[in-house]
Amino acid sequence: MTFTTRPTLRGTFGMVSSTHWLASQAAMGILERGGNAFDAAVAAGFVLHVVEPHLNGPGGEVPAIVATAADPRPRVLCGQGPAPAGATIGHFRSLGLDLVPGSGLLAAAVPGAVDAWLLLLRDHGTCSLREVLTPAIEYANAGHPLIGRVGETVAAVQSLFEQHWPTSAGLWLRQGKPPAAGAMFANPAYGGTLERLVKSAEEAGSDRPGQVEAARRVWREGFVAEAIDRFGRRPLPDSSGRAHAALVTGDDLAGYSATWEEPVTHRWNGHVIAKTGPWGQGPVLLQTLAILDALDDPRAYDPSTVRGVHAEVEALKLAFADREAWYGDTGDVPVKALLSREYALERAALIDDRAATGLRPGRPNGAQPRLPRYVERGHGRAAGLDPTTGEPTVKADGETRGDTCHVDVADRWGNMISATPSGGWLQSSPTIPELGFPLGSRLQMFWLEEGLPSSLAPGRRPRTTLSPTMVHRDGQPVLACGTPGGDQQDQWQLLFLLRHLAGGQSLQEAIDAPMWHTTSFPASFHPRETEPGVLVVEDRLDEDVRNELGALGHRVRLSGAWSLGRMCAVSRDPATRVLGAGANPRGMQGYACGR
Structure with missing residues (x-):
């Protein structure tokens, strides 16, 4: 047990x-x-x-x-x-x-x-x-x-x-x-x-x-x-x-x-996963799952192995690159193309045995991606943290701001x-x-540059990182989950869903397991920094796995043993009507209750 x-x-x-x-x-x-x-x-x-x-x-x-x-x-x-x-x-x-x-x-x-x-x-x-x-x-x-x-x-x-x-x-x-x-x-x-x-x-x-x-x-x-x-x-x-x-x-x-x-949905592993529209970052999670499926390798679903972590990190980088180029509150985001099997196969083909460091948005429907000039110029990690700005910035010791x-x-x-x-x-x-x-x-x-899906405009919603999740099976809701964490929200939820829905772990097992995330794409919050190739991991992740990831080119940065993620989850079995719940121990704040 x-x-x-x-x-x-x-x-x-x-x-x-x-x-x-x-x-x-x-x-x-x-x-x-x-x-x-x-x-x-x-x-x-x-x-x-x-x-x-x-x-x-x-x-x-x-x-x-x-x-x-x-x-x-x-x-x-x-x-x-x-x-x-x-x-x-x-x-x-x-x-x-x-x-x-x-x-x-x-x-x-x-x-x-x-x-x-x-x-x-x-x-x-x-x-x-x-x-x-x-x-x-x-x-x-x-x-x-x-x-x-x-x-x-x-x-x-x-x-x-x-x-x-x-x-x-x-x-x-x-x-x-x-x-x-x-x-x-x-x-x-x-x-x-x-x-x-x-x-x-x-x-x-x-x-x-x-x-x-x-x-x-x-x-x-x-x-x-x-x-x-x-x-x-x-x-x-x-x-x-x-x-x-x-x-x-x-x-x-x-x-x-x-x-x-209406939500954006994607069928995966016998389930239908629902997220907000592309005015939020939620479809990133769906794109990542589609890319992992396109790899056609069951080992890509295990967030505790070198093969699994590498595949998942690289799939996330590709999905977040598409977020930067295509997501926003514009009404013409090519969501169907972004989630298609054909596009996922194109994106999966870019994943090799080395960690990517560049931002590589794709071309859904053959369209040419466009990134903000601020991103193309490149902005690395800020020297210090302004505690008034941003949502969460996870430091090496796991401390966050906002x-x-x-x-x-x-x-x-x-x-x-x-x-x-x-x-x-x-x-x-x-x-x-x-x-x-x-x-x-x-x-x-928002970006202060015209012509982007997330350009500032009156009446337009900012492309938020807030990303609740609901999972259905056979037309019935079976899981609701989510976490704080800004750009990390869908990354931590990916690990949870892989462990729970594909790996068979209980809610609490999947929440407790070591978490990690990448910062190898532009942050959504001021000052919008990027850290190419960086992979932040809780130091409970196996040392051999960490070392091998480093050998693949990942810039592994250790975080505290219990520092990443604040997952919450409830579940329901439609056949038995049994309900479940789990909550994150990190931060000693989250709690589940029920009977």
Whole structure:
């Protein structure tokens, strides 16, 4: 029997896995009181705003994939807000910028997370707004024991807060010090924001969907939108070294709505894997699986062997090169061609017994790829890390800056959801004092160059790295999973899926196994660096395997034994109705619960 850090949970009532134990238990509490998976996910999402504010917030975004008991087909919930109306390449160029700053007001997209969670509750939930928001309101008002990483994050940006972002200092530097690990911490301003949403909902009448819709209206057109509009007009310093105002206005919020969309799917190993469209990086995972299939070598599916790691890394490099050349919110991304067997065979033929170091996008349908000039010039690893910018940058010791959250839920009726909330990090934009949260900085994922699939344009969604996953078998949902990690999200999920779906490992075995990823392509976050040939591995990976990979030309960089990946997963067996769950031990934060 293989030792695991915790058991793979099994039961028939309900399962939750998330990146924070309080969010998992809040969701489980909703299930215990009769709510469904979607009610539970919404409750967890708002709790994550409170307990993981360095990893996500109300000013950020959330994509999700859902399957309902009534209609098990996967559907994508897009809570990725677009670029505001004033966000043009010309405007940024007029400010002397070649890249969108990685932090500050100017980098904010339209907030999408709250509207998306409320849309999910309206369309598929059963609980009232008060029921699902009560846990978050209580933690915000009464406080909760703060995880140590929050205080460490605040300490990293303390001088910025003190000198330039006084509203953030007022929330996070009480008595002039960052919050201590385990200390009770409250955010009554955000608790008050949620209470006002609930009050507005209940004043709209007794109809549950009508109440939720009223809260959406107040968020987009009422006091929240007004506060965001007002606060964003004052220029404040950002990672460019200069002060800029926000481009997001109240009109931008009023014109935004989260949407339901069809997923991109790929059939693999008897399963159908669903991801978001190419406005996210999700199809990278599908392309990688298609390329591995085209190699026609079962050894390519084992992430613990030299043959397997080499094949998987090289397939990932090819898929991420296509992400750079072809993905974006343009409506004409050649997804069908990118996932075709013919194209996968072309790409697989490029993999040999040496590690590739160049960026090699393909030519789906014979089209000529185009890369940003910034990428073609080449930008290596930055000398230091700006703790206000980016999502996750994994250093040699496994430390990250910024990051993301994740939550998966499955209930006894057959409902399932995978959601990856992120953005609106406390360290990347100044706090709006009357609301208790900052805006996001997702515009940094656009290029300030015309004619690219991911060029900045008003109303266009940034090509996000957020990448929830749902897996179906015989038309029924059997697995929901995901992880924080920016550019690493689909890499770590690839290893998990190979181990679980192809290797037969349990959820927890697949999560616990040594993780690795490559940084041999342009990062999605400021300053958009590339590290050709670099392969970051947990040092638990067999030493002989590491040495042989180095002999193949991989620049192997060791990371801590338990430092890479924050996988969450829930499962369902349609035949027995047995549910399962696993959660990541890394970071000592993620937790699964269920019965």
